[in-house]
Amino acid sequence: MWNWLNPEDPIFAIDQVEGEEAQFERMRELWDRNSDHNPLVSSDFFCGGFKEAFERNGERIARYLEAKLDLDAAARVLDLGAGIGRIARYLAEGSERYVLADVSGQMLERARTRVGAGRAELARLVDNRLPWTDASFTHCIAIDVVQHLPERTLRAYFLEVSRLLVPGGRLLLTSGASSGADTPPDPQASRQLLRLLNLKPLPFGARTGPVLAELIADRQLRLREQGDNFPNLLPMLPIQVPFAGSYLLFEKRSDV
Ligand SMILES: C[S@@+](CC[C@H](N)C(=O)[O-])C[C@H]1O[C@@H](n2cnc3c(N)ncnc32)[C@H](O)[C@@H]1O
Numbered sequence: 001m002w003n004w005l006n007p008e009d010p011i012f013a014i015d016q017v018e019g020e021e022a023q024f025e026r027m028r029e030l031w032d033r034n035s036d037h038n039p040l041v042s043s044d045f046f047c048g049g050f051k052e053a054f055e056r057n058g059e060r061i062a063r064y065l066e067a068k069l070d071l072d073a074a075a076r077v078l079d080l081g082a083g084i085g086r087i088a089r090y091l092a093e094g095s096e097r098y099v100l101a102d103v104s105g106q107m108l109e110r111a112r113t114r115v116g117a118g119r120a121e122l123a124r125l126v127d128n129r130l131p132w133t134d135a136s137f138t139h140c141i142a143i144d145v146v147q148h149l150p151e152r153t154l155r156a157y158f159l160e161v162s163r164l165l166v167p168g169g170r171l172l173l174t175s176g177a178s179s180g181a182d183t184p185p186d187p188q189a190s191r192q193l194l195r196l197l198n199l200k201p202l203p204f205g206a207r208t209g210p211v212l213a214e215l216i217a218d219r220q221l222r223l224r225e226q227g228d229n230f231p232n233l234l235p236m237l238p239i240q241v242p243f244a245g246s247y248l249l250f251e252k253r254s255d256v
Contacts, residue, residue: 010194014150014203020127023150024103030203031104035084053233054086060231061143062090068249069139069170071095078130078137078164080157081145085111085120092120099137101125128156130164137164140171144232144244147176147208154211162220167254171221174230174247175212212248221250 012030017023065071065087075095079088082100084107092098098120102108108122123131140161146154161171176190194202205211216223230247 008201009191010199010201011191011204012201013206014148015206017150020152023153024125024127027103027148027150027203028105030201031102032106033200034202035104035106035110055089057231057233058086059090060233061087064231065091065141065172066094069141069172071139075139076137078132078140078161080130080140080142080161081148082111083107083144085115087141087143088115088120097121097137099123099132101130128153128160130157130160132164134163135166135169138166138169140165140169142171142173144174144176146173146212147205148203149205149208150203151205151207151211154205154208155215158215159220162252165221165252167252169252170224171250171252172247173250174232174244175208176244176246216248219253222253223248224251225249 012026014023014027017026069075071077071091071094073094073096076097077091077095077099079091079098079100082088082102083104085092085100088098088100088111092100092115099122100108100111100115100120101123102111103125105124108124111120112122125131142157142161146157149157165171190202190204215221226246226248228245228247230245232244
């Protein structure tokens with residue numbers, strides 16, 4: 001059915017690519033291509049007012065995160081899957097350290113211009129390890145990221161973030177999916193939106209919901225809070241869509 005207008009399914013199942021190295025290559029290729037002119041991740045778009053809506057959204061999310069995570073001048077923040085710095089542009093300045101990490105060099109290049117040299121560090125990720133020493137960060141955010149990861153990477157990053165956080169450190173992620181064990185995310189809404197906009201394929205993991213449910217049950221990081229009102233509006237449709245609003249807030253236990 002997708003072949004009618006476009007030979008590629010807009011939602012590419014990244015779990016089907018065999019091997020960690022090949023998965024990273026494929027993720028990089030797909031996200032590099034999406035760094036331009038994809039209205040979900042970049043501020044270039046064709047309709048009037050889009051850029052302003054994109055920026056307002058980034059700023060709104062930054063203010064929300066500041067309050068929710070009690071970010072202050074001593075914060076050391078890892079922005080995992082930071083993209084073009086939609087949020088970092090409004091969040092980086094107030095912290096002691098702010099690192100934008102991403103698989104895509106193109107995204108990071110655009111972030112360099114948007115966020116401003118000197119205000120943040122940029123790191124291109126090449127495999128399932130996050131290249132920092134233990135307890136390097138007080139906070140980690142992963143906004144609109146985990147639903148795009150292969151299962152193996154999602155599991156590995158979760159352990160890595162747990163290692164990188166100081167005791168009491170916090171991780172806030174949006175899941176793009178229900179975290180209920182029995183309800184795997186239904187990509188149909190995203191698929192239709194991408195088709196409608198004739199966008200390039202995006203990588204999606206096949207089992208985000210169930211894997212998150214397992215990670216919560218493992219209690220490597222303690223789940224403090226979850227909700228569905230994360231203020232992530234789609235810039236081209238200024239409304240709250242259900243798959244963009246679910247978030248999970250974890251805390252690193254002090255006894256591990
Ligand atoms: C939907 S965008 C969200 C960007 C940003 N967090 C925001 O909210 O504007 C998803 C981002 O995750 C990045 N990403 C995808 N796979 C990744 C991986 N394995 N490691 C790190 N970043 C990844 C993509 O390159 C892209 O920048």
